[in-house]
Amino acid sequence: MNAHYPEAVIRRFEANNGINFSYCEQGVREYVKALVKLDRFDANKLAPVVERLSNGSPSSAAALSHLADVGKKGSDKAGKAAIASALSAATSSRGGQSFNTNPTSPLHVAMVDSAGGWRNQMWKTGRTLAVVFIVVTAFGAILDDKGLGSRLSGGGSNEVRMSTESDKRFKDVVGCDEAKEELEEIVEYLREPEKFTRLGGKLPKGLLLTGPPGTGKTLLAKAIAGEAGVPFFYASGSSFEEVYVGVGARRVRDLFDAAKKKSPCIIFIDEIDAIGGSRNLKDQSAMKMTLNELLVQMDGFAANNGIIVIGATNFKKSLDQALIRPGRFDKMVPVSLPDVQGRKQILELYSSQTKMDKDVDISVLARGTPGMSGAELYNLVNQAAVKSSIEGLDAISHKALEWAKDKILMGAERKSALITAKTAKCTAYHEAGHALVAIVTDGADPVHKATIMPRGQALGLVAQLPEGDQTSWSLKQMNARLDVCMGGRVAEELIFGEENVTSGASSDLQQATNLARAMVTKYGFSDEIGKVFHAGAAGEQQSSDETRIKIDAEVKRITDESYTRATKTLKDNAKRHHMLAKALMEYETLTGDECRAIVLKGKLPKRKKENLENGAKGDQSILIRGGSLTGGVKG
Incomplete structure (x- = not known):
């Protein structure tokens, strides 16, 4: 190319900054020849070339030596001056240090691959981290196997x-x-x-x-x-x-x-x-x-x-x-759940560690917490203590304990729902029906309290407390329990008519149906089925179709008879039913003694009524803590 197109040699050499040619002796020689041919031998052009050669590139020593020889042997004064000027400028830029151009003492350099360098570096870094992780993991496993890892961390499962x-x-x-x-x-x-x-x-x-x-x-x-x-x-x-x-x-x-x-x-x-x-x-x-x-x-x-x-x-x-x-x-x-005596002992233990009011009756509280574990009883006392502290009381009151029990069993009070006076009235008569049947019917558990204060999914409830732990029930007790379940639905029909009966008795009907089916299939209280045990759904499926039809008929007969008894009870005590419902609307919550005084003696409670939030009477809308109507009886 230099023999025919010296201009192309100069252009190519200077266009790529000499990347491919200025680092070898032959490339520099051809470039100098082209400059001489075209009379472009200039110190300004040679200065960058000499500078690159002075930085220690591969074969740069031979190329620089060639330039020096050209300067010594050349006949062109301008060429000699240009080369000498370029060499002098390169030497002065290196701080006056001379560059060793002796081939017997070459400059050793390290090659850097410009293509893909960052990929190689990432691969090396990842490989190093992987090796470190493996070494640390193996070292930790060895320490743990020797029992040293837990000691170094300050613990140890073997510590006595x-x-x-x-x-x-x-x-x-x-x-x-x-x-x-x-x-x-x-x-x-x-x-x-x-x-x-x-x-x-x-x-x-x-x-x-x-x-x-x-x-x-x-x-x-x-x-x-x-x-x-x-x-x-x-x-x-x-x-x-x-x-x-x-x-x-x-x-x-x-x-x-x-x-x-x-x-x-x-x-x-x-x-x-x-x-x-x-x-x-x-x-x-x-x-x-x-x-x-x-x-x-x-x-x-x-x-x-x-x-x-x-x-x-x-x-x-x-x-x-x-x-x-x-x-x-x-x-x-x-280690089973505590019975009533065990719950009383647990509550007495926790009450000794706190300050209880004189009105607290541990026996009543123990009877009202069937199925609670020791941890739940501790939580009950703790929540009551926190509430009493917030209210500024000097001791834990029985009211605070009842509040904590209701919160654990039924959920927190709901204060956001707008309940009309009509719905509140329906809830009061529904719960009054449960309470009245429970008080009048022989064999029913004593009423602990009746309330239309909504909690959880219920707008109201009637709580019954047995005298002690119940391990078995008689036929009279089961029939009484069925009558109490039916009392709420019957009360709605008698007061508001069949067309205005609500869905609030769904849980009552479920309890009554389950109890009636157990009486027929497990307890032998059906003459039609006989003294035969049918163990749940699997056992019933093994029975004949005729037997299953008889079981369904007997369940319906038992619930219908209970419904009839509850209807007669409420009709016979209609006046007391109205008194009890009105007292619930006025006071929201009645104790068992107050309910019995109304039903058996016709005496209304002698206490101030509760302050309702934004409360009102009559047919006006009132804001009651509650939600959807799912009232029921709690035993």
């Missing part, structure tokens, strides 16, 4: 918790006397083992506490820790498993190894169903390994004398059968 660390004692546990007796026996065995083994007997190796949530299983374990006076190990079922396979089994081994060194001792595993669930083929191998290790440690080849294992769970049916067999968990200790 002595009984003196628990501030709970058996005297603090009430409402579950049977379970407490079983555990007191274990504590006594740990203190004096000879007393139990002198005749060759052995106490169970393990006890399993079962029962609904909030009944005090963990509290019993804390009481054991406080009473036993022996090392007390505790863990939760979820604390054994982590992301590393085999860690759960290793932790089980460590726990039992530490317990063997402190024998006799107690191991408590809370929520044991997290690791002791039934095994199946779809389970992860890590879960199986943990459970298998627990089975071996509790009753395997090596004996664990002096170690008592106590487990707690809410789901006994979910546990593996190998775990709950004799030899591992020999005893099942049910």
